[in-house]
Amino acid sequence: MASQTIKVPSASRQIVFHQLLVAARKTWLMDALSDALGHVDPKVLKRQLSKYVPTDAQQILAAAGVRDEHVFPTPIILETKPTLVGCYRLLFGVSQKIFVSVQAGWSHIHEGHA
Template sequence: MSMKFNFPSPDLQIGFALELKKFRSVYLQGALLETIQNLDVTEIDRQLAEYVCKDDLSTLAKFGLRGELLFPVPIVVA
């Protein structure tokens, strides 16, 4: 006996994923940058050195990016 499955169209999920991607780049990135602006950069750097692999930080630096943009260290999350 063979069964036939009817899967719903993925259009809704794809649309949601695309909208979420736009939302993240516009709103969440701005909130992160605003939060970082009010923090002690030397403490951010200390925590990045403690929690993040040096090679990963070097890879980001190669592209001119700081570690807190990708790695959620405690001072940024709190």
């Protein structure tokens, strides 16, 4: 039986992909949300969550131990860190066009708010 040499591919693609994921976490994902939450007025955030998040959704999230702002965007969060739009769009699985459309109900985030 002839000895075969296994050619191991370069890890450069995986390293680059890992670096992109780390950058994404800081810009669009939970690390970015945590950073934004550390800079917002909690009273304003709670007021906006009460205004924009349906009570039944709040109850379901509370029962699951999930914070409302981890699922629902509010104006104060998006003003503090606009790149989080990408995080919420990813969470909802919708395109930018749908996300900001009147039919989807998210267009009010860009209009006047409390």
